[in-house]
Structure formats: structure tokens, C-alpha cells
Amino acid sequence: MAERVEIFDTTLRDGEQSPGASMNVHEKLQMASQLERLGVDIIEAGFPIASEQEFEGVRRVSEQVSWPRVAALARSVPKDIERAAQALEKAQRPVLHTFIATSDIHMEHKLGMSREQVLEAVAKAVSLAKSLVERVEFSAEDATRSDLDFLVQVATVAIENGADVVNLPDTVGYTTPGEIEEMFRHVIGNAPQADAVVFSSHNHNDLGLAVANALAAVRGGARQVECTVNGIGERAGNTSLEEVVMAMRTRGDMYSFETGIVTEEITNASQLLSNLTGLVIPYNKPVVGRNAFAHEAGIHQHGMIANKATYEIMTPESVGRGRSELVLGKHSGRHGLARRCEDMGFELSEQETAQLYAKFIELADRKKEVFEDDLRVLIATMRDETFETYRLVQLRTSGSDPAMALVKLTKGSEEYVETATGDGPVDSACRAIERITGITGKLREFSIRAATPGKEALGEAHVIVEFRGRATTGTGASTDIVEAAVQAYVNALNKYLALQSTRDEPAAGKPKSAESN
Ligand code: KIV
Ligand code: ZN
Numbered sequence: 327m328a329e330r331v332e333i334f335d336t337t338l339r340d341g342e343q344s345p346g347a348s349m350n351v352h353e354k355l356q357m358a359s360q361l362e363r364l365g366v367d368i369i370e371a372g373f374p375i376a377s378e379q380e381f382e383g384v385r386r387v388s389e390q391v392s393w394p395r396v397a398a399l400a401r402s403v404p405k406d407i408e409r410a411a412q413a414l415e416k417a418q419r420p421v422l423h424t425f426i427a428t429s430d431i432h433m434e435h436k437l438g439m440s441r442e443q444v445l446e447a448v449a450k451a452v453s454l455a456k457s458l459v460e461r462v463e464f465s466a467e468d469a470t471r472s473d474l475d476f477l478v479q480v481a482t483v484a485i486e487n488g489a490d491v492v493n494l495p496d497t498v499g500y501t502t503p504g505e506i507e508e509m510f511r512h513v514i515g516n517a518p519q520a521d522a523v524v525f526s527s528h529n530h531n532d533l534g535l536a537v538a539n540a541l542a543a544v545r546g547g548a549r550q551v552e553c554t555v556n557g558i559g560e561r562a563g564n565t566s567l568e569e570v571v572m573a574m575r576t577r578g579d580m581y582s583f584e585t586g587i588v589t590e591e592i593t594n595a596s597q598l599l600s601n602l603t604g605l606v607i608p609y610n611k612p613v614v615g616r617n618a619f620a621h622e623a624g625i626h627q628h629g630m631i632a633n634k635a636t637y638e639i640m641t642p643e644s645v646g647r648g649r650s651e652l653v654l655g656k657h658s659g660r661h662g663l664a665r666r667c668e669d670m671g672f673e674l675s676e677q678e679t680a681q682l683y684a685k686f687i688e689l690a691d692r693k694k695e696v697f698e699d700d701l702r703v704l705i706a707t708m709r710d711e712t713f714e715t716y717r718l719v720q721l722r723t724s725g726s727d728p729a730m731a732l733v734k735l736t737k738g739s740e741e742y743v744e745t746a747t748g749d750g751p752v753d754s755a756c757r758a759i760e761r762i763t764g765i766t767g768k769l770r771e772f773s774i775r776a777a778t779p780g781k782e783a784l785g786e787a788h789v790i791v792e793f794r795g796r797a798t799t800g801t802g803a804s805t806d807i808v809e810a811a812v813q814a815y816v817n818a819l820n821k822y823l824a825l826q827s828t829r830d831e832p833a834a835g836k837p838k839s840a841e842s843n
Contacts, residue, residue: 328578328582328583328584329549329582329583329584330549330583330584330585330586331544331548331549331550331551331574331583331584331585332367332368332524332549332550332551332585332586333365333366333367333368333550333551333553333567333571333585333586333587334366334367334368334370334397334526334528334550334551334552334553335361335364335366335368335369335370335552335553335554335555335567336370336528336552336553336554336559336564337357337361337554337555337558337567337599338354338357338358338361338369338370338371338372338383338387339370339371339372339373339397339399340370340528340552340554340559340560340564341554341555341556341558341559341563341564341599342354342372342558343559343560344558344559344560344563344603344605346603346604346605346771346790346797346799347558347603347605348603348797348799349383349602349603350379350383350821350824350825351379351382351383351386352710352824353602353603353710354371354372354383354386354387355386355387355390356598356602356706356709357555357598357599357602358371358387358390358391359390359673360591360594360595360598360671361394361555361595362391362392362393362394363588363591363594363595363671364587364588364591364592364594364595365585365586365587365588365591366394366567366586366587367394367395367550367586368394368395368396368397368421368550369387369391369394369395369396369397370396370397370398370399370423370552371383371384371387371388371396371397371398372384372387372398372399372413373398373399373400373410374398374399374400374406374409374410374412374413375400375401375405375406375409375410379825381409381412381413384396384398384410384413384414385413385415385416388413388414388415388416388417388420389416389417391417391418392418394419395417395419395420395421395461396414396417396419396420396421397420397421397422397423397463398410398411398413398414398420398421398422398423399423399424399425400422400423400424400425400451400455401424401425401426402424402425402426402447402448402450402451403447403451404450404454406424407422407424407451407454407455407458408454408458410422410423410424410455410459411455411458411459414459419460419461420459420460420461421459421461421462421463421491422455422458422459422461422462422463423462423463423464423465423493424451424452424455424462424463424464424465425464425465425466425467425493426444426447426448426451426466426467427444427466427467427468427497428444428466428467428468428469428472428476428477428480429467429468429469429471429472429473430472430473431468431471432467432468441476441479444480445479445480445483448464448480448483448484448487449483449486449487451464452464452483452484452487452488452489453487453488455488456487456488456489461490461491462488462489462490462491463489463490463491463492463493463526464484464489464491464492464493465493465494465495465526465528466480466481466484466492466493466494466495467495467497468495468497468498469493469494469495469496469497469509470494470495470496470497470498470500470501470505470506470509471497471498471500474509474512474513475516477494477509477512477513478512478513478516478517481494481513481517481520482517482518482519485517485518485519485520485522485523486519489523490523490524491523491524491525491526491550492513492517492520492523492524492525492526493525493526493527493528493550493552494509494510494513494525494526494527494528494543494548495527495528495529495530495552496527496528496529496530496536496539497528497530498530498532499529499530499531499532499533499535499536499561499562500532500533501529501535501539502535502539503535503538503539503541503542504542506527506529506539506542506543506546507542507543507545507546508546509543509546510525510527510543510546510547510548511546511547513525514546514547524549524550525547525548525549525550526548526549526550526551526552527539527540527543527544527548527550527551527552527565528552528564528565529543529552529564529565530559530560530561530562530563530564531557531559531561531562531563531564531565531566532561532562534562536557536563536564536565536566537565537566537569537570537573539565540553540565540570541570541573541574541581544574544581544583545581551565551570552564552565553565553566553567553570554566554567555567555568555595555596555599556568556596556599556600556605556607556611556614557569557611558599558603558605566611566612566613567587567592567595568592568595568596568612568613568614568645569612569613571585571587571589571592572589572592572612572613572640572644572645575589575640575644576639576640589644589645589646590643590644590645590646590671591646591671592613592614592645592646593614593645593646593647594646594670594671594672594702596613596614597614597699597702597703597706598702598706601702601703601706601707601710601786601801602706602710602799602801603799604771604773604788604789604790604799604800604801605788606773606775606788613640613645614645619638619642619647646671654666654686654690654696654701655690655695655696656687656690656691660679660680660683663679663682663683663686663701664679666698666701667679667682667701667705670698670701670702672705674705678708678709681708682701682704682705682708685704685708686701686704689704689784689805692782692805693780693782693783693784693805695778695780695782697777697778699777699778699784700777700778700784702777703777703784703786703803704784704803706801707801707802707803707813707817710801710817714820715737715819715820715823715824716735716736716737716759716762716763716816716819716820717735717736717737717816718733718734718735718809718812718813718816719734719735719736719741720732720733720734720743721733721734721755721808721809721812723751723754723755723808726750726751728747728748728749728754729747729748729749729750729751729753729754730745730746730747730754731745731746731747731748731751731754731755731757731758732744732745732758733745733746733755733758733759733762733812735759735762735763735816742762744758744759744761744762745758746758746760746761751808752769752772752808752811752812752815753769755808755811755812755815756769756812756815759812759815759816759819763819765793765794765819765822766793766794767791767792767793767815767818767819767822768791768792769789769790769791769815770789770790770791770792770797771788771789771790772787772788772789772790772811772814773787773788773789774786774787774788774807774810774811777803782805783805784803784804784805785803785804785805785806785807785810786801786802786803786810787801787802787803787807787810787811787813787814788800788801788814789801789802789811789814789815789818790818791815791818791819791822793818793819793822796822796825798818798819798821798822798825799818799821800814800815800816800817800818800819800820800821801814801817802814802815802816802817
């Protein structure tokens, strides 16, 4: 029987450290539900010492999640470890993940600590963590640039003090497949009691080698792979979950390992993350990119017609794609809609079904064919509206130089109307919104993409807006792209207001003292 490799998903922690990927608590909860459906073994939910919001994210995910383990990150210092343990209190299967750097360059220049001091810190941190939480993971940050024999000593001390998992990260994305395999073999072969713990691999993608390195680490003895949906993460990102899982599945002849991932949920996870963060999936991204299963060349199409295996190494259905044909029309009814959503893996409450149905009818009025991808976008934007303070109820634009916009917003039962001019329809609408709300926003990034094929496609807009120095993401969807963009702006504004009301204002992101990789 194939051996099991556990999937440790760090989308909500390392992934969330991607520029522009920050998620608020509500977004983390939505993503955590999808990760649970996806079948990940561990969800790393955040870094509790970094901010109140991070703490709250871990606390709420711990309360919500039932099957996967929930992990929280902490540096190897008591205040971080105690805070992480507190955030994990409600988790059914908590994991406290503590780390310290072990490479000479990090120890000398970042920590100002000797090897002996680091070993002492590892012992203290792991034993404190173990006294507070039943399962402890220890990470030797920058392991791939650490002295191999020192790494053996570090792993030995971590194991002696109660670590259940030892992670050897490629923090800076520097290693190569041959080298990382050797590193795992060396540490596992030389640390006494290594067989009592799980070894884990966490790789960054600076040289585009993260997935290859993760697979090589598994060959070297790692039985846990840390990864993120869509490969998001610090700098060039982390090992991409969908790629590493599908590589093991498709090439079972080379990697006879299995994971617990329900691969048919990969597309839902990938798209939900993209909707929540606004990080657009590159068209050519393996497994989840729009073109990943598109065959353009005539010769390929010919082969595909004769036999799909000529050019297809995995099926779109196996990753939850390919069912995006026409799904529903205007007359499908609420029942049909609810059933389809259930098949797609979404559990909707009665209230959500009613709300979605109204949106669906509105969309079906504008475009005849409603695809699964349209439904995904509608669900994601609808769930985002839980934050809603302002609602866009009317938008009219005209001209271009200057453009003029009329915007009507509601806030509870109040109604506000303003007009403004600007450099284009979106700019003028944003100016009108500023007049209504009194809050100035700077549109830092703006992208629009079609969620489905056809000229009446639902346009999905993603924006990053800076409100009073704080970058906030927003999404919107409409068959009219200007309306989608303005909805996205209002969505970002509502998120900003929701964050303000929690009075958690680390305006420049995480405090410097709590930085991690
Ligand atoms: O990249 C890294 O080393 C990390 C650790 C905190 C696990 O993210
Ligand atoms: Zn990392």
C-alpha cells in the first residue's frame, strides 16, 4: 500500500504573507471551510503574536474547523508560544509550530546568537510548547543553508524535548532537488529517534524549484509537505498544493505516495482564494490556470479527438474542472440552483440560497448561459457582502474626458446620491463615492478578467485600494466591467470600515518584531 504524505496547508499563514494577499478573519474562515473540504491534514491559520487580527483569525478557525489539525506559528520565545497556545485553545487537534533560524548567516546577523544559544533556545521553546499543546512542530528556519551536522544536533534536541514534527525549510528558495533529498537523508539517518517523528518539507519558489524540491524531500524521507493553494506566499511563493498533489497522483509510478486531498475540490479552492485575495491566477499556471487544459494547436486537437491520453496527462474532471458547461438557465428554479451548488461543494444556508437565487436571476436576465464559474464568483462576492456597510444601488457614467458619474449608495435605510467627474468612468465613480463617505481611497491596483467564456461573460474585478495608508483588497462581479470595478471599490471600502471597527490598526501590516518567512 502507498505510504501517506500529510498535506500541511499554510495558505492562511505563509500564503497570507504574499503582498496583496492579506485576508481578514471572515475571509480566513471561508477559506478554512474550503480547505477542510479539500481534505488537507493541517491548516496553519496564522501567527497570533503578529496582531490582534491574526490572533482572532487563529482563534476563530480553531473553533470552526472539525477534522484537520489547526496550527499556529510562534518564534522560539515564551511570549509568542503562550499567545499561540491561547489562540489554539478551542482547536480539536491543535499544533503549535515554533521556529528559529539555524544557518550561520541568520544566527550571526539576524539573531546575534551562537550555535549553543540556539540549541538552548530550541530545547526551551519545544518543551514549553509541548507543556501547553499536545502536538508540536519545530522548524529550523533556513535549514537548507545550515551546516548539516548542526542541523542533526538541532533536530536531536527538538526531538528530545518533545517535538512531534521536525520541519527543514528552504526559507529562501535556494536548494535543488538533489541537495534537499540528501539533506533529509542525512538528518533522518543521523538524528537518534528520527523515526519517532514526522519530517516535513517547506519550500519557497524563488528559483521555481519549490514543487520539485518538495517531491525530492519526500524521496529523502519527508512525510509532510507544507504548501499553499495557488502557490501563494512570501516573495515568489511556496510549494503549490495543487501541483505537488497532482504530481504525486499522476506520477504514482515515480512517487508511490498518497495524500488525503479530494482533488476534485482543487478548482473550488483555487478560485475561492483568487476571489478573496484578488490575486489573479496566471493563465498558464499548472493545474488551475485557465489554459492548463486548453489545446490550441490543430495537431493536438486532432490527437485529443482520437484519444484524450495523447495530450492529456490528467483529466480536468479530476481537479474539479470540465463541468463548467452550461449549468442553469433562468427557469432552473431555486431547487436546481441549490442542488448544483451542493454538487460544487458549497454548503449554503437557506438565507444564502435565497440571496444567491436573486443574484442568479439577475445574472440570467443579463446573460442566457450561466456557468459554474459564474456561480463561484456570485457565491464568493455574496459571502463577502457580510461586511456590507455601503451598497452600490445605482451607477451611471458618461463621457470620457472628463468622465462623469452618478453614484447612489445605501447604508442601512439611508440613501446617498452624488456626482463627480474624473479621468475615466471608474475614477469619476470613485470620486463620487469619496464625496458620499468622506473617505479618500487611492486605487493602487486594478484588474479585470472574464469569469467564463462569451462576450456576455461575468467580469470579475479585483482592486487594491489604499485607505489612510492601509491597503485593502476588494472584488466585484458584473456583466458590465465598470460596474464590476466600482463594486470592487465599494467592497474594499466596506472591508476597511469593518477593520476599523475592530480597532485593530497595525496600519503598516505586521509589527517588525514579529516578522517571519
Ligand atoms: O520559510 C520558512 O522558513 C517559514 C518557517 C516559519 C516555517 O515559513
Ligand atoms: Zn515560509
